[in-house]
Amino acid sequence: METVVSQKFVFPARLRLLSLIMMGVGLIALIASFLLYRDDSQRVWSNLLVASFFFTGVSLAGTFFLAVNIVGEAGWYTVLRRIPEALGKFMPFGLVALAVVVITGILGIHKTWIWMDKEVVATDEVVRHKSAYLNVPFFLVRFAAYAAIWYGFTVIFRRQSLMDEQLGTLDHYFKMRKYAATFLVLFAITSSTSAWDFLMSIDVHWFSTLFGWYTFAGYWVSGVAVMLLIVIYLKKLGYMPQVNLSHIHDLAKYLFAFSIFWTYLYFSQFMLYFYANIPEEVVYFIERYDTQYRPLILVMVALNFVLPLLVLMTRDAKRNYLYTVTIATLVVLGHYLDLYQIVMPGTVGTNFGLGLPEVGCFLLFTGLFIFAVFRGLEQANLVPSKATFLDESLHHNY
Amino acid sequence: MDKNNKVIYGVFTDPDVTLAAVKALRREGVRIKEVYCPFPVHGLDEAMGYKPTNISVSAFVFGATGCSLAALMIWYMNIHDWPMNIGGKPSFSFAENFPAFVPVLFESTVLLAAHGMIATFYFVTKLFPGFPGRNPDKRSTDDRFVMEIDLSEQSLSEDDIKRLLQKYGASEINHP
Numbered sequence: 001m002e003t004v005v006s007q008k009f010v011f012p013a014r015l016r017l018l019s020l021i022m023m024g025v026g027l028i029a030l031i032a033s034f035l036l037y038r039d040d041s042q043r044v045w046s047n048l049l050v051a052s053f054f055f056t057g058v059s060l061a062g063t064f065f066l067a068v069n070i071v072g073e074a075g076w077y078t079v080l081r082r083i084p085e086a087l088g089k090f091m092p093f094g095l096v097a098l099a100v101v102v103i104t105g106i107l108g109i110h111k112t113w114i115w116m117d118k119e120v121v122a123t124d125e126v127v128r129h130k131s132a133y134l135n136v137p138f139f140l141v142r143f144a145a146y147a148a149i150w151y152g153f154t155v156i157f158r159r160q161s162l163m164d165e166q167l168g169t170l171d172h173y174f175k176m177r178k179y180a181a182t183f184l185v186l187f188a189i190t191s192s193t194s195a196w197d198f199l200m201s202i203d204v205h206w207f208s209t210l211f212g213w214y215t216f217a218g219y220w221v222s223g224v225a226v227m228l229l230i231v232i233y234l235k236k237l238g239y240m241p242q243v244n245l246s247h248i249h250d251l252a253k254y255l256f257a258f259s260i261f262w263t264y265l266y267f268s269q270f271m272l273y274f275y276a277n278i279p280e281e282v283v284y285f286i287e288r289y290d291t292q293y294r295p296l297i298l299v300m301v302a303l304n305f306v307l308p309l310l311v312l313m314t315r316d317a318k319r320n321y322l323y324t325v326t327i328a329t330l331v332v333l334g335h336y337l338d339l340y341q342i343v344m345p346g347t348v349g350t351n352f353g354l355g356l357p358e359v360g361c362f363l364l365f366t367g368l369f370i371f372a373v374f375r376g377l378e379q380a381n382l383v384p385s386k387a388t389f390l391d392e393s394l395h396h397n398y
Numbered sequence: 399m400d401k402n403n404k405v406i407y408g409v410f411t412d413p414d415v416t417l418a419a420v421k422a423l424r425r426e427g428v429r430i431k432e433v434y435c436p437f438p439v440h441g442l443d444e445a446m447g448y449k450p451t452n453i454s455v456s457a458f459v460f461g462a463t464g465c466s467l468a469a470l471m472i473w474y475m476n477i478h479d480w481p482m483n484i485g486g487k488p489s490f491s492f493a494e495n496f497p498a499f500v501p502v503l504f505e506s507t508v509l510l511a512a513h514g515m516i517a518t519f520y521f522v523t524k525l526f527p528g529f530p531g532r533n534p535d536k537r538s539t540d541d542r543f544v545m546e547i548d549l550s551e552q553s554l555s556e557d558d559i560k561r562l563l564q565k566y567g568a569s570e571i572n573h574p
Contacts, residue, residue, distance in 0.1 A: 274497045277485035325548065397441055
């Protein structure tokens with residue numbers, strides 16, 4: 001196996017400053033919006049839920065990406081491996097933020113999940129029948145399980161990968177494969193149930209069997225888009241010369257394919273309710289399509305489906321930095337918007353807009369995400385020298 | 399094949415060696431007529447200097463045809479000839495019931511695009527089922543990579559080309 005000159009990554013001072021400014025401005029905006037909305041702070045809490053779930057999901061997508069490629073015995077991604085690993089570095093922050101939203105919800109500070117309210121359970125028959133699953137103790141147990149499984153495996157993959165780099169033998173690779181297969185089974189369950197718990201139970205009377213996949217597809221494609229953005233940013237800085245256009249092309253193919261996958265799930269979910277037209281089911285869509293949310297949905301579908309489909313269809317576009325960066329950025333924004341329209345109608349009705357809470361939460365979490373991820377990139381060689389399959393990855397040519 | 403054209407075949411046993419040989423021979427000025435492979439070799443079309451295929455144009459044309467035909471069929475069946483009450487929404491309008499028609503539109507678009515592309519490919523390459531095989535060496539369907547070089551269009555001499563073939567790893571050199 002040929003050895004590669006590994007580079008240490010240095011967090012560029014400008015990006016560090018930018019992320020710190022984003023965090024600072026975001027935090028100030030968040031505090032200001034709590035003061036501004038002190039009579040009814042629900043909108044701020046809903047935004048916190050959107051941002052923390054979205055960025056936790058993006059970071060989880062990194063772990064999922066690793067697991068899928070390890071189980072599939074893929075080689076091409078090895079040269080990029082540090083990036084999905086670094087995405088996982090944000091996960092503790094995201095989980096803590098989610099925990100804050102959940103605990104304040106349980107304490108009754110905000111009413112994001114009305115089934116947590118004992119009075120609602122007593123008076124609402126539908127909620128009462130669901131209370132075997134939707135009750136506070138079991139919810140906390142599940143949340144603890146998600147945190148343990150997701151973050152646990154993120155740490156395991158990172159540690160095994162670092163050891164794999166040091167030794168250059170197959171031992172850790174085989175170990176990783178067992179862990180990855182286990183993670184995928186657990187993730188198949190937790191990705192669905194976590195979507196029900198955090199998001200679907202907001203509209204507690206409504207249910208959809210596709211909801212878990214739909215949510216997962218959203219943060220998975222955002223995760224791919226973020227990875228693509230980071231790779232191209234690093235290449236622009238002169239890092240990772242080993243990454244060639246075929247790697248970029250493959251990531252862009254992921255972005256293209258999973259944008260369509262997301263659309264497929266979103267549409268399949270909608271079409272069945274449209275076709276059946278049962279009042280207690282379609283009310284979920286009436287709340288979104290026949291209200292002020294309609295323009296938001298149209299923009300979201302344009303960003304998440306129409307643009308990636310039309311722009312990234314050709315081979316040349318997938319190998320072009322300008323096209324891929326533009327589409328990846330828009331897809332990330334589009335899926336943030338998607339999550340926004342999942343959370344908002346059930347919590348604040350039509351009392352939404354582009355204001356301090358929205359901007360504040362987005363800036364705070366984006367800044368924190370950039371900071372955590374790029375700090376994570378600093379902690380190891382950018383390209384894992386001696387790693388299993390590295391040679392195959394260096395010669396990746398499609 | 400024209401009898402006046404003298405061709406030679408360089409036979410290779412490995413795809414990577416074949417690819418390297420194609421690049422090297424073309425660099426040396428040898429014009430390679432065709433390479434017969436048992437499976438697609440990544441990068442070979444690029445090394446041979448072929449233009450990128452524009453079969454995607456046929457995909458679009460056939461896909462658009464499939465989509466329009468399906469729309470016409472649905473409109474005739476469910477709206478015009480026998481108006482259907484879809485999910486308790488008896489609007490009898492194509493636009494308002496559009497979501498229910500998307501799966502059919504999608505499937506027939508894919509159906510016609512895929513089959514149309516294959517038919518176009520067969521037509522262009524004259525590879526319809528039942529046609530006799532045109533590969534010069536039957537082993538190119540199994541484990542050999544056969545490079546066909548037409549001697550009538552070369553600037554180098556036959557011996558030079560043979561020497562080059564040997565140099566770049568051909569396991570045997572055959573005459574038809």
